Structure formats: C-alpha cells, structure tokens
Amino acid sequence: MVRPIVVRSLHNQVIQELGKMIVSGELEPGKSLPREELLAESMSVSRTALREAMKVLSAKGLIESRQKTGTRVRQAIHWNQLDADVLAWRCASMPTDTFIEELVEMREIIEPAAAAAAARRHTPEQLTAIKDAYDAMAAAEDLDAWAVADLAFHDRMLRATNNGLLTSLFSVIETALGTYFVMSARNSANFKLALPQHFKVYEAIRRRQPEVARQGMLKLVDDSRSNVHHQPGKANKPQR
Amino acid sequence: MVRPIVVRSLHNQVIQELGKMIVSGELEPGKSLPREELLAESMSVSRTALREAMKVLSAKGLIESRQKTGTRVRQAIHWNQLDADVLAWRCASMPTDTFIEELVEMREIIEPAAAAAAARRHTPEQLTAIKDAYDAMAAAEDLDAWAVADLAFHDRMLRATNNGLLTSLFSVIETALGTYFVMSARNSANFKLALPQHFKVYEAIRRRQPEVARQGMLKLVDDSRSNVHHQPGKANKPQR
C-alpha cells in the first residue's frame, strides 16, 4: 500500500517539488523565487515546463507572479488548504499537532452529521457498499488491509449522504485521514478494537435511525482521537 | 458589488472559458477536446497559453490529457468540487435546486458547529471583528451593504474557530453563499429580518456559551433556508 505516486510528467514533478518546499516552509512566504530562467535551469527543466507548473501552483494559491516584480510565495492564509495536493504536502512534511487537531475537529463535525444524513437518504446499493466495507474490516488480517477497509467504510458512508459537496470534502481529507488512521490504529494492541462500534453505526444507518448513527459515529471519532493522543510524541514523524 | 473579475492574463481567460463550458455541461464528460493546435487557433491564443490553462484545469480534475489519445473531459465525480473556481462555475451556470440543497445542508452542518467552537476559543480581537461585522449589518441601508456585512459576519465567526480547515471551507463556499444570501434576503420584505438572531449568536459567542451559539446559528441557517424555498422557481436563474 505504498502509493507509488509515479509522477509521469515533468511539470508534475516540478509541481510536487516546489509545492512540498513551499508547504514545508523551506521556501518562506513573502520570499521571491529566482526568476524563471534561472529556476528552470537549476531544476534542469525548460522554462516551458516550469511555467506550466507555476500556473498550477498559482491556482492553488501558493505563489503569485507579476511582471517585473517576479514570483513570490504567498502567505499561508491564501493557500487553497482544501486542495488535495496541499493537504498531502502538509501531511508529508510534519503533520503538526495543531494540524491533527484541526483534522479531528473537522471529522467530529462532518462525520456524525454525515452518518445521520446517510441514515435518512441511503439507497439499497449504497447500504450494501457500506456493508461490504465493514465485512472487509472484519476480515482484515493486518493493519494495511484494515486501514484500506476503514477508509472505504467512511468513504461509502459519505457517499450515501447523496451530497456531492460532503463527498468531495471527504475525498479531499482522505489522504490525511489515511496516515491518521494508521497512526490511530497502530497504538492499539488490537487494531480491530473499533470494529463493534463500526457495526453499530452501520446498523443505525440500515435501520434509518439518524440520531443513533450520529451518536455512534461521534463516539467512533472520539475514540480514535484519544488513541492518537496516547502517543503524542510520535505524531510528527512521517514515514513514507 | 458587481465583482468585475477582470481577468488580466490570457491563460486565465482560457481557464474561465473552458471551465465554464465543462461545468455547465456544454462540453460533455468523456468527450474529446480538439487537439491543442486546433483548439488554440479556435480560441485565438497560442498553444503555450492554452496548455498553461489546460494544466490548471487538469489540476482541478476537469480534464485529462494523454499522448496520442488527446484530451478528454472527465466525469463530474473527479472534479475538485471544493475548488473555488469550480463552485463559482456551478453557481454561474444554473445553480440547480439540488446544488442549493447541498449547500444549505453543508451550512447546517458546518456553521452551528463552528459557532460553538468560536464560543469556546475566540480571542478578544476576533470577537471585536465579529461585533464590527454585526454593527455593519445593523447600519446597512440597502441589500448590497447587508449582503457584504452578512458574509463578513459569517467569515469572521469561522475565523474565530482558529481552525484553518474550517476557515478554508468557508472561503471556498463564500462565492456560492454570496449569491445565496442575496437570494435569501431578497424575498424578505425587510432584509434586516435576521438581525436579532445574529445578535443572539454574537452574544452567545461573547459569553462563551457553545450550545447557545450552536442552536442560535442553526436557527439562523434554517430561517434563511425557508426564505429561499418560498420562491422555488427563481432559484435557477443566474444574473451576471
């Protein structure tokens, strides 16, 4: 499950490289980048490829280019924080405790509400999809399989809300949650500890009991939060 | 308040033009675009500018390019729905009833929770900022001034959560909410109808009463929802 992220094109490599440097703070906000010609040379790409990458980073709010002035790194306020790449870069380079806190709070807000909505509006097919993910969790024999199934469970629950915006929100924070789930489960001697609680949520959705689903999901999120916090020091070490 | 959106650069124009065409459905998912040389010519720009635009659209998940095969429009599932541009394009071209429903549901989930968080964690400066926005709402003499102050109120409340992800989420849906607020307020004979409820929320935040703030904000969102629904037919007509 070591997502290869085989960057096919050159400009994608440049996007990743510059993006990571900016988000990690290696390139400080307000600071000017070398002018295109020099930067392209130093990265061993053509100015064409560099510029295509810069347009994308600009669209993500990371940089700002103006004629004569040059290109400078923008303040973090302007970053498109909900962009999948930006989140992934934050995750890859030092997921600080405050970042994890923000993520957990987001989950506490979104997921219980989504569970309630799913209980109200799910279709039979969507329910089956959730059940399948649950079964995969139950059948998981190692941490990786568990994490994949766990993500699928939450993903399919979000889809069952039939709200495209909610679904997108999850798919965006999915990357971050991936590393988070592993962190959370790793601390448990038995990584299947959360299985019964998942079943309760599934049952509440199946029986169309929104409030039960909401409470069940809230407990689920809170449990994994406390698991992460039992091991505070290890939080800022990315593996990959 | 007729946001000009003066698109300075050429490739930004191309981004906007193609983006709107895709999101509006004028260019159907799965369909191939003309090859770069032809498309560039038909849009009267160089292939360079066109490609810079395509890289951005590609990053937003709207299109996908492969050598020899060409470039095709991706399914809506893959679109970066929480991208500010994508949301704006959806808004500009036919905000369907289901889209508005999704937006309202999002608000119902996010904003009460955010009000509660703001009540817990706001700083004095942030409280003052909220109060300023409230005062501006109270002093508003026309719908435009009201809408601006209303947006500012919600924006500053979100900021007072001190959660960057929540703040980003709001700034993303802000554009959509802008048109939504106007729609909501236009139906009220007196657009200041919601002012007292805003004050209640502000007071709850000031007194650090999370649950009161949550309930107050929930009522606020629900009220504006019912206002929008009183005039269902007019919902799908963009102005600009």
Next chain:
DNA sequence: ATAAGTGATTTGTAGTATAAATAGGAAAAT
C-alpha cells in the same frame, strides 16, 4: 491466428524571440 514490428498522430518538452507591465531611478516642474 498470433505476435512482433512499423508508422502516424497527439501530447510533452525545449528553445528562441518578442510583447507587456512596472519598479526604480532620472529629469523636469513647482
């Protein structure tokens, strides 16, 4: 019938040239 190979087509990358914007200084006016 199957496999290997070949060519044509489209995007990807590089390089060069010129246009447009503007920061910063020089010159002129007050």
Next chain:
DNA sequence: ATTTTCCTATTTATACTACAAATCACTTAT
C-alpha cells in the same frame, strides 16, 4: 526641497518552432 513626469531596465506573458515520447492502428512475419 518636493512633487510630478518620464524613461529604462528587468521580469513575466505570449507566441512560434522544432523535436521527443508515447501509443493507437495497422501491417507483416511466423
């Protein structure tokens, strides 16, 4: 001395050309 206007150098923006890389569709050999 201060302000205004103008100029110029520098950097990004756009255009154009050429070639590389990938791969679909077809051909050929076995």
